Amino acid sequence: MIQRIAILGTGLLGTSVGLGLRASGFGGSLVGWNRGAAGAEQALSMGAIDAVAADPIEAARGAQVTLLAVPIYPTLDLMEQLAGVLGPDQLLTDVGSTKGQITEAAGRLFNVPGRAAFLPGHPMAGKERGGAELGDAGLFRGAVWLFTDVAKWERSSAASALVRDWRELVVSMGSRTIDIDPSRHDEMVAWVSHLPQFTATALSALLEEAVGDAPELKDVGGRALREMTRLGASPFSMWRDIAATNTAAVEKALLALEQRLQYIRENLRGPELREEFEQANKFRSGS
Amino acid sequence: MIQRIAILGTGLLGTSVGLGLRASGFGGSLVGWNRGAAGAEQALSMGAIDAVAADPIEAARGAQVTLLAVPIYPTLDLMEQLAGVLGPDQLLTDVGSTKGQITEAAGRLFNVPGRAAFLPGHPMAGKERGGAELGDAGLFRGAVWLFTDVAKWERSSAASALVRDWRELVVSMGSRTIDIDPSRHDEMVAWVSHLPQFTATALSALLEEAVGDAPELKDVGGRALREMTRLGASPFSMWRDIAATNTAAVEKALLALEQRLQYIRENLRGPELREEFEQANKFRSGS
Numbered sequence: 001m002i003q004r005i006a007i008l009g010t011g012l013l014g015t016s017v018g019l020g021l022r023a024s025g026f027g028g029s030l031v032g033w034n035r036g037a038a039g040a041e042q043a044l045s046m047g048a049i050d051a052v053a054a055d056p057i058e059a060a061r062g063a064q065v066t067l068l069a070v071p072i073y074p075t076l077d078l079m080e081q082l083a084g085v086l087g088p089d090q091l092l093t094d095v096g097s098t099k100g101q102i103t104e105a106a107g108r109l110f111n112v113p114g115r116a117a118f119l120p121g122h123p124m125a126g127k128e129r130g131g132a133e134l135g136d137a138g139l140f141r142g143a144v145w146l147f148t149d150v151a152k153w154e155r156s157s158a159a160s161a162l163v164r165d166w167r168e169l170v171v172s173m174g175s176r177t178i179d180i181d182p183s184r185h186d187e188m189v190a191w192v193s194h195l196p197q198f199t200a201t202a203l204s205a206l207l208e209e210a211v212g213d214a215p216e217l218k219d220v221g222g223r224a225l226r227e228m229t230r231l232g233a234s235p236f237s238m239w240r241d242i243a244a245t246n247t248a249a250v251e252k253a254l255l256a257l258e259q260r261l262q263y264i265r266e267n268l269r270g271p272e273l274r275e276e277f278e279q280a281n282k283f284r285s286g287s
Numbered sequence: 288m289i290q291r292i293a294i295l296g297t298g299l300l301g302t303s304v305g306l307g308l309r310a311s312g313f314g315g316s317l318v319g320w321n322r323g324a325a326g327a328e329q330a331l332s333m334g335a336i337d338a339v340a341a342d343p344i345e346a347a348r349g350a351q352v353t354l355l356a357v358p359i360y361p362t363l364d365l366m367e368q369l370a371g372v373l374g375p376d377q378l379l380t381d382v383g384s385t386k387g388q389i390t391e392a393a394g395r396l397f398n399v400p401g402r403a404a405f406l407p408g409h410p411m412a413g414k415e416r417g418g419a420e421l422g423d424a425g426l427f428r429g430a431v432w433l434f435t436d437v438a439k440w441e442r443s444s445a446a447s448a449l450v451r452d453w454r455e456l457v458v459s460m461g462s463r464t465i466d467i468d469p470s471r472h473d474e475m476v477a478w479v480s481h482l483p484q485f486t487a488t489a490l491s492a493l494l495e496e497a498v499g500d501a502p503e504l505k506d507v508g509g510r511a512l513r514e515m516t517r518l519g520a521s522p523f524s525m526w527r528d529i530a531a532t533n534t535a536a537v538e539k540a541l542l543a544l545e546q547r548l549q550y551i552r553e554n555l556r557g558p559e560l561r562e563e564f565e566q567a568n569k570f571r572s573g574s
Contacts, residue, residue: 124509128571144507178503191497192508196490196515202547203486204567210478210543212570216465220431221479222411227514228483233571236564243555254552256497258545260489265541268530277523280491283499284415284520 002165003028006063008056008078010034010043012127013095014069015135018048020173023137033059034132035070042132057085060092065166068094072241076105079118083109086116091162093119097189097238098245099148103182106149117159119166120182122146123175124193128233141174148182190249194242197231198254201239204232289452290315293350295343295365297321297330299414300382301356302422305335307460310424320346321419322357329419344372347379352453355381359528363392366405370396373403378449380406384476384525385532386435390469393436404446406453407469409433410462411480415520428461435469477536481529484518485541488526491519 005021007014010032018030032049033056034040040052053059060066060082068075075096082092092110096102103120110118125143127134147167167177180188207229211217218225243250260276267273292308294301297319305317319336320343321327327339340346347353347369355362362383369379379397383389390407397405412430414421434454454464467475494516498504505512530537547563554560 124507126511143509144503146507176506178507188498188504188507191494192504192512195494196508196511198551199486199490199548200515201563201567202544202551203483204570205563206543206547207478207482208566208570210540211475216431217475217479218570219463220411220433220465220475221483222430224413224483224518225479227517228487229567229571230514231511232567234564235568236561239564240560243560247555250555251552253497254548256493257489258548258552260493261486261541261545261548264485264489265538265545268534268537273527273530274523276488276492277521277526279495280488280516280519281522283491283495283505284516 001028002026002064002162002169004063004065005030006053006056006059006066007032007043007049008059008066008068009070009074010039010049010132010135011069012130012132012134013123013125013139014067015043015046015048015132016125016137016139017067017069017095017173018043019046019135019137020140021169022047024169024172024174026169026172031059031063035074039132043135046132046135048132048135057081060090061085063090065091065093065162068092068096071238072096072098072102072245075102079105079109083115088114088116089159090116091119091159091166092116093121093166095121095123097122097193097242099146099182099185101245103149117163119163120148121170122148122185122189123170125175128230130235130238138174140170143175145170145175145177146185147177147179148185186246187249190246190253194246194250195253195257197234197239198243198250199257200229200231201234204229288315289313289351289449289456291350291352292317293340293343293346293353294319294330294336295346295353295355296357296361297326297336297419297422298356299417299419299421299426300410300412301354302330302333302335302419303412303424303426304354304356304382304460305330306333306422306424307427308456309334311456311459311461313456313459318346318350322361326419330422333419333422335419335422344368347377348372350377352378352380352449355379355383358525359383359385359389359532362389366392366396370402375401375403376446377403378406378446378453379403380408380453382408382410384409384480384529386433386469386472388532390436404450406450407435408457409435409472409476410457412462415517417522417525425461427457430462432457432462432464433472434464434466435472473533474536477533477540481533481537482540482544484521484526485530485537486544487516487518488521491516
């Protein structure tokens with residue numbers, strides 16, 4: 001049974017995990033660390049953590065499970081720092097949006113004899129804005145929580161019970177877990193997550209240029225425009241690392257969308273437009 | 288005071304107008320006509336209209352105000368048919384999504400001595416699926432209802448009281464009216480309405496191709512994916528006429544988005560990506 005969890009990074013996701021664990025009845029202790037002290041204090045005041053640690057290493061040292069809930073590059077940095085510090089009866093896991101580099105680092109730095117275990121994870125949940133103050137116990141309800149590199153656990157280790165328990169905690173927060181190969185993960189999220197984000201960013205940036213000086217036009221667009229640009233509020237600080245660690249797959253998806261838009265543009269008066277609508281209708285009718 | 292309104296086309300919008308008028312206390316009679324009889328019967332059974340007319344001309348002949356709530360080309364057809372039939376004490380208005388051709392036809396066929404008045408209108412409200420059964424008394428609450436060619440009314444006519452009354456009914460359904468020049472209207476909706484629609488269509492059609500055989504991936508995308516593709520369900524039957532009557536403005540907007548996506552694609556690892564996110568954040572922060 002997991003008695004103590006360290007949450008490194010008490011932004012939107014880390015804070016929501018703390019709140020979600022508490023709401024689902026987790027009775028162990030939750031220690032949090034955040035790069036900016038205000039975020040940790042905020043998470044503490046909301047009850048997402050019981051105590052604020054001054055140092056991420058110390059926080060992880062005392063925990064059976066450590067959750068890395070920071071952007072990709074800080075996650076990789078913390079992995080380097082923690083690899084030599086933790087032992088084989090400890091588990092690390094993360095919430096990073098790309099899994100190729102993290103899974104590679106997990107195999108190199110952890111998951112070997114004498115080292116702690118690392119289970120790469122990715123909850124498909126979030127908001128268009130970050131920060132502890134938006135933390136939400138229900139954020140993971142109905143979401144899919146992806147894990148990569150899971151097969152390794154079958155031939156492992158002191159920490160395999162912790163892996164099982166952590167997966168149960170994830171389910172207790174209302175998520176459905178899916179195991180997926182890391183390269184398939186990155187290719188897939190390029191389509192269903194990263195492409196929609198960069199599309200919303202491009203559309204929002206373009207509209208700011210085209211109609212930004214006439215704010216009443218945003219009202220004119222109504223719900224459709226609000227939905228299509230909601231992700232335009234997403235912070236660069238998070239997406240920079242995603243763009244940099246999944247570049248090839250995102251490039252491929254963006255190029256495909258550019259070509260699709262061009263095809264529609266060149267056929268606005270042709271029968272091809274009907275086929276595009278029918279194909280799009282098909283995507284939605286299945287969901 | 289308006290005593291009798293004819294609603295020609297009892298799809299989503301026509302039915303919602305009937306329901307909205309009733310909900311806001313309109314006490315006159317509402318006669319409906321629909322090309323397919325089932326849609327008219329549905330609207331009747333929901334209380335959106337009091338009676339079904341067998342013929343659009345007859346329905347309009349007996350009404351003080353006739354609302355054309357059909358796609359653009361059928362609207363233009365009905366305008367031709369009704370021009371010689373109605374008199375100067377009658378008002379026509381419409382809900383068409385492009386206003387250039389309709390406003391031009393209104394000036395040619397109506398709004399001249401001896402003819403009925405025509406007030407081009409465009410409620411910025413809808414759903415991604417059509418049909419009387421989705422009719423909703425609250426559809427126009429909080430929406431903007433655009434009118435074009437309004438200046439003409441200042442130098443007009445027996446019908447000017449009807450125009451004023453119709454605008455009041457629109458406000459009573461919860462909409463805010465904005466008057467706008469028709470060419471400015473078409474340019475503007477290309478950005479805030481048509482571009483988001485064609486973007487969602489392109490994205491949905493592309494994703495159907497890329498991941499359509501793995502329906503569990505739609506769940507993985509979560510709320511963000513659902514929102515970015517909701518409009519993918521929109522019917523071609525409505526958008527065909529929009530694409531054909533606002534082609535140049537939509538082409539311009541689509542080309543601009545293609546270029547924006549290409550710029551993002553070519554700068555996924557560069558400082559330019561930050562500027563795109565900041566520009567997009569700005570669009571959202573104003574709304």
